[in-house]
Amino acid sequence: MPIYHSLGNIPHKRHTAFPKEGGGYYYEQLFGTVGFDGMSSLLYHTHRPTMVKEMRGSRSVTPKVIERTNTLSRCFIGFNVKPESDYLYSRKAILVNQDCQIELAAPQSSMHDYFYKNADEDELLFVHLGKGVLKTLLGNLEFSPGDYLLIPRGMIYQIHFETADNRLFIVTSHRPIYTPKRYRNWFGQLLEHAPYCERDIRKPKDLETHDEIGDFTIMIKKQGMLHEYVYASHPFDVVGWDGYNYPYAFSIHDFEPITGRVHQPPPVHQTFETDAFVVCSFCPRLYDYHPQAVPAPYNHSNIDSDEVLYYVDGDFMSRNHIEKGYVSLHPAGIPHGPHPGAMERSIGQKETAELAVMVDTFKPLMVTEYAYSLELPDYYKSWLE
Secondary structure, three states: OOOOEEEEOOOOOOOOOOEOOOOOEOEEEEEEOOOOOOOEEEEEEOOOOOOEEEEEEEEEOOOOEEEOOOOOOEEEEHHHOOOEOOHHHHOEEEEEOOOEEEEEEOEOOOOOOOEEEEOOOEEEEEEEEOOEEEEEOOEEEEEOOOEEEEEOOOOOEEEEEOOOOOEEEEEEEOOOOEOOHHHEOOOOOEOOOOOOOHHHOEOOEOOOOOOOEEEEEEEEEEOOEEEEEEEEEOOOOEEEEEEOOOOEEEEHHHOOOOOOOOOOOHHHHEEEEOOOEEEEEEOOEEOOOOOOOOOOOOOEOOOOOEEEEEEEEOOOOOOOOOOOOEEEEEOOOOOEOOOOOHHHHHOOOOEEOOEEEEEEEOOOOEEEHHHHOOEOOOHHHOOOO
């Protein structure tokens, strides 16, 4: 996210000695992406961030794929994911490809015993239910229902929940997740026609610096494996930092829908992008205002992308019998559109209260074994009259 931010104490010039009061020095770390060519931040640690004390073991977290060449429209009952105490164990991958992984999670407890770092992927957490604080080595972000939490790869974090009933929709990406290019000018500033602006982005605050030596467990995901590391110092020992690479929050309720006289295509709802998929937000909005407008979407062929919709709230106007937490998959190459009666019901309507998150991938998604346990039978036949 191309907005400069700084917290805590930093030296006047980068790559210069930064002495501690009472003797010694703080340790500088470049936290960067895409080699030395992407966004980066400079961090100043109380202790060396390299002090690995022990590696206790590893386990695979690569999901088991059942359907590699899916051509059926499918629907999964997301709230059938059973709550689990542990945050990492609660995460269940349902759809995957070479670029991203789509997960559902219902964690009940905060992360007190360990820290987590995804060294492979950016993580985009959508908070359907739950409230709490995302704690990171770069500061804290409070969250509540409707928030997107974007966590860059390599970021060490903990989630502290204030609630026990928590539901997350998670997209992990091997490609960096950015704001859409067409919303930005050549300086990186969001333009006037963008559906949100920098004022809506919530940056980290309340930098907590822990000067502690001991045993600190960090679970690190790398190449589909989860490794348990023990570090000799608390990972949240940063006294200050500045740069462009940090986690941030954005509420779906701050997305300003773009409308027109006739039905607008899905790209007007785009919220985030990579070069391998996009994320869109369908929010409450006024319908199209041409006197003969059909507010429901027209049938479309999805030739080049798989479409995933996560239903959050409201009556989704193009679907019949869809509940909160459902996840639909409409694969590339198979036309889809409004359910029978949905088009007719939409004519003459003035507004919608629907709330949903959409992920469109440019490579086909594979269906996991766990997803089969959530599947709503015969969804692909639901367009028959």
